[in-house]
Amino acid sequence: MTRQDTNSWVIADARRLRRLTYTVADTWDQFHHVDGEPGNLYRSAGSAYQPDSAYVLNYNTFVGYLEGHARPYEVRFTRPAGYYGASHRAPQPLNDSVDVVRAPSYRALVDAPVLYARPDTAWLQLGRTKVLVALYATTARHYAPTLARTLKPLLEAQQAYLGGRLPVDSYAFLVYHAKGRLGSYMGDGLEHSQSTLCLLESPGLADLDQFLRRLTTHEFFHVVTPLNIHSREIENYDFRNPTFSAHLWLYEGLTEYATIHMAIKQKLQTLPEFVQVLEGKAREMRQFDNTLSMTELSRQAMTRQDQYYNFYLKGALFNLCLDVRLRELSGARWARRSYCSSWRGATAPAGPLLTTSFST
Incomplete structure (x- = not known):
């Protein structure tokens, strides 16, 4: 066996492989x-x-x-x-x-x-x-x-x-x-x-x-996002060579907006409390790079970890503004519907199982 990179190995004459034994650390x-x-x-x-x-x-x-x-x-x-x-x-x-x-x-x-x-x-x-x-x-x-x-x-x-x-x-x-x-x-x-x-x-x-x-x-x-609404980079995720789309502002920002909006819509908090949450996010986002767009930060998520938390701040406020704008464009007409999810994993071809034993 030859280690090719951090996460992969090449197994010589793998067609003859019947059992692979290894140990792992936590x-x-x-x-x-x-x-x-x-x-x-x-x-x-x-x-x-x-x-x-x-x-x-x-x-x-x-x-x-x-x-x-x-x-x-x-x-x-x-x-x-x-x-x-x-x-x-x-x-x-x-x-x-x-x-x-x-x-x-x-x-x-x-x-x-x-x-x-x-x-x-x-x-x-x-x-x-x-x-x-x-x-x-x-x-x-x-x-x-x-x-x-x-x-x-x-x-x-x-x-x-x-x-x-x-x-x-x-x-x-x-x-x-x-x-x-x-x-x-x-x-x-x-x-x-x-x-x-x-x-x-x-x-x-x-x-x-x-x-x-x-x-x-x-x-x-x-x-909802990103496990059902997502880009092709997530639908066809490459575990070995992952690529990042421009949509992390949607995955984290919309999710965080739904978290805070649900509380006010379902009457779990008052309007002043909701406004206080928004004001807090607006204050905190000022510590981050405002010249870096949400889409560009999405692509650079791994290398710009110092800016990542802004998805929960500016990203949530961005989605609030998007919600308001969509309501304006639709004349405040919107339809309520249920979200239905189904697992879209690829159907595995017939063949022998890959069997792993793990002893705690």
């Missing part, structure tokens, strides 16, 4: 914020293997694919006794110690992170949508029902905002919480087609309420 040992520590961000796209506590598993960190060969996947986990794998693509038990996950493609597999821990879960039913809330917390047990009660009115408001129907049949909130310093709050979330993985740090669970409400509301709205 991408973060513990979710704790240290000022100036490199790699602090985007841990929700990584994995952590923590014996006797929890395993946060993103398949992109330990499962690969053979270029040019689209095959179904079967992943087997050897799990510790008493652990439960929470995911929208839930691991199914083969026996007392082994679970299996099956997916039609690499894309579908990567779209379903897993939280393995001792069970702390709750279920919500909202119309036709079944919602799983799974939690691992370093400070408490059996807190998922309380968390579910916090999320329920928000999801009901989002359901009304989206026309009376949530855009998925099932959804999973996977929440990992670590105790942080007094006054320290940190959140890292990554949305998927039918789940959100949230990594949170705060002094305790009880003081998370408002912080978690904003984070989960924003991440859930990503089901």
Whole structure:
């Protein structure tokens, strides 16, 4: 085997390959914020293997694919006794110690992170949508029902905002919480087609309420953009050589605008409170480069990380202005409709499964 670049290897005489064995390291040992520590961000796209506590598993960190060969996947986990794998693509038990996950493609597999821990879960039913809330917390047990009660009115408001129907049949909130310093709050979330993985740090669970409400509301709205409304760069995402479109202002800006607009439209806050949120975003956006357009920043998202947070500020206000202008152009006539989503993953050709075994 020859390592070609950061994420790929060339296997000589691969036609004879029957089994490939390798080990992987986790991408973060513990979710704790240290000022100036490199790699602090985007841990929700990584994995952590923590014996006797929890395993946060993103398949992109330990499962690969053979270029040019689209095959179904079967992943087997050897799990510790008493652990439960929470995911929208839930691991199914083969026996007392082994679970299996099956997916039609690499894309579908990567779209379903897993939280393995001792069970702390709750279920919500909202119309036709079944919602799983799974939690691992370093400070408490059996807190998922309380968390579910916090999320329920928000999801009901989002359901009304989206026309009376949530855009998925099932959804999973996977929440990992670590105790942080007094006054320290940190959140890292990554949305998927039918789940959100949230990594949170705060002094305790009880003081998370408002912080978690904003984070989960924003991440859930990503089901609309970009997971259903998106450019060809996302529809045909190239995992090896990703390219960035000019539309991150839509994906993050519209999602953030929907998050704050839903609150006022569904009467979760007053008009003065809504205006205060807008004024706060207008003030904060002044610290960023106003000569850099939202479309250009979208293309440079990875290299201009110092400007990224402006999508949540100027991007949200941009979409507010777009909303106002569209209402002006339409004479304030607009139609309410439900968003319906379906998985558009490519159909895998018939052939042998790519099977991976992973022992925690």
